[in-house]
Amino acid sequence: MKRQIVLGMIISAFSAGVAMAEVAPESVAYTDGAVAQSLTGTAGNPEEGRKAMVDRGLGNCVACHKAEMLKDQPFPGDVGPTLDGAGDRWTEEQLRGIVANAKMTFDGTVMPAFYKNSGYIRPGDGYTGKAAKEPIAPILSAQQVEDVVSYLMTFKE
Amino acid sequence: MTLRTIKTALAATAILGCAFTGMTMADPVDEPMVIDGQNITIRAPAPEFLKGVLPEVLSGWLYRDEDTRKMELDDFDNPGIIYADRARDQWEVVDGTEGKACVSCHESPEAMKGLRAVTPRVDPDSGKLMNIEAYVNKCRTERMGAEAWGDKSDHMMDMLALISLQSRGEIINVAMDGAAAPFWEKGKEIYYTRYGLLELSCANCHEQNNGKYIRSDHLSQGQTNGFPVYRLKDTKITSAQGRFVGCVRDTRAETFKIGSDEFNALELYVATRGNGLAVEGVSVRH
Numbered sequence: 181m182k183r184q185i186v187l188g189m190i191i192s193a194f195s196a197g198v199a200m201a202e203v204a205p206e207s208v209a210y211t212d213g214a215v216a217q218s219l220t221g222t223a224g225n226p227e228e229g230r231k232a233m234v235d236r237g238l239g240n241c242v243a244c245h246k247a248e249m250l251k252d253q254p255f256p257g258d259v260g261p262t263l264d265g266a267g268d269r270w271t272e273e274q275l276r277g278i279v280a281n282a283k284m285t286f287d288g289t290v291m292p293a294f295y296k297n298s299g300y301i302r303p304g305d306g307y308t309g310k311a312a313k314e315p316i317a318p319i320l321s322a323q324q325v326e327d328v329v330s331y332l333m334t335f336k337e
Numbered sequence: 338m339t340l341r342t343i344k345t346a347l348a349a350t351a352i353l354g355c356a357f358t359g360m361t362m363a364d365p366v367d368e369p370m371v372i373d374g375q376n377i378t379i380r381a382p383a384p385e386f387l388k389g390v391l392p393e394v395l396s397g398w399l400y401r402d403e404d405t406r407k408m409e410l411d412d413f414d415n416p417g418i419i420y421a422d423r424a425r426d427q428w429e430v431v432d433g434t435e436g437k438a439c440v441s442c443h444e445s446p447e448a449m450k451g452l453r454a455v456t457p458r459v460d461p462d463s464g465k466l467m468n469i470e471a472y473v474n475k476c477r478t479e480r481m482g483a484e485a486w487g488d489k490s491d492h493m494m495d496m497l498a499l500i501s502l503q504s505r506g507e508i509i510n511v512a513m514d515g516a517a518a519p520f521w522e523k524g525k526e527i528y529y530t531r532y533g534l535l536e537l538s539c540a541n542c543h544e545q546n547n548g549k550y551i552r553s554d555h556l557s558q559g560q561t562n563g564f565p566v567y568r569l570k571d572t573k574i575t576s577a578q579g580r581f582v583g584c585v586r587d588t589r590a591e592t593f594k595i596g597s598d599e600f601n602a603l604e605l606y607v608a609t610r611g612n613g614l615a616v617e618g619v620s621v622r623h
Contacts, residue, residue, distance in 0.1 A: 240552075242552065243551050243552040244551060254553070255550070255552050255553035256550075256552070257549065257550045257551045257552050257553075257554075258549050258550050259546050259549050259550070259551055259556075290537060290541045290542075290545065290546070292534070292535040292536055292537070293536065300533065300534055300536065301530060301531065301532050301533070301536075301590075302532050302533060302585075302590045302591040303533060303534055303589070303590065303591065304533050304534065304586065304588075304589045304590040304591045304592070305591075306589060307586055307587065307589060308586070309582065309585070309586035309590075309591065309592040310591060311591040312534070312591070316534070319534055319535075319589075
């Protein structure tokens, strides 16, 4: 019993430590659009990344992008370029920058910034049409950005 | 038109609506729109202020799949017409403290011919920006002593359909100069503002990317000449501002309200982007 409690305390102290290491949206350092430092220090999980890319409430990347890797998804959009070979064309650092805030790489792009929490005009609460509740959470969490990046790195031709 | 007929028609379109979602759609087609022998202009040179931005203006009808397009070509298949018929009955219903109906002042709905093609407009007497809904409610509250109809109420949507239908085929010519100019400028600013967590403006989708797909949706120019619209997806009629609410909400933004100064100005601005296209009456979209 006692041992379990102590162990539990150690684990929560550990996870608090991880959370503190997370880079906050306003502290992300972009160099020519790329982000060198992992946002969490924890390696991305490609399977989770895939989920975030197809979920309408998360990345919903398929709203605008097609890719061979995502061909099981019905009705992908074509507002953005196909993502085939994205892992060849871009480095991990560049992809992190593109997913976190694509406007740092492509000036004025229609692609949304997924790791940002301020500077919005009339931010909403999800798809309700109502005002967002402060503080605004970025569309993807730091770990979800890492997950998406790790999945994109497998998009090879 | 009885309520039962409407319900049956609605049920039928609900089923069809689902079937359509499973279909692939083609690029904007190049087809004429002929309803009841009348040719409706759905493709026209862009108005002067859009030169260099859009080569020509196209109705959203050209971006819809074949079955949806067909439904609009025959008033018996167009579920929106039922709503207009319902308003025809309402035209004669006395309401309010003055004991009046629409018919007391306007002999028949046909007297409304032309209005849809020039609204929204600034009312010369009051200086207010008026769309059809605003005119209807002005009559109800000031002339009939009746309560205003809600912006999305059945009565308002029915009346919008009936009044629009009187101008079917007429070329839209909404004024952007003179008294309309400040409203137009404000509407334009809203059109190009990137709202919400997705930071998307009307222009991002409908000017820059029309013809492309955003998920399964084929992006049109977002023209309002077809409004009100019968949406198969919703199985009901929607006004232009009702559509704006949906589009802004989809950017994960806090929307403006129907009838707000912002949406009134935006409705005027978007209408002028379609100057040269014809009023469709009540259109069908999925």
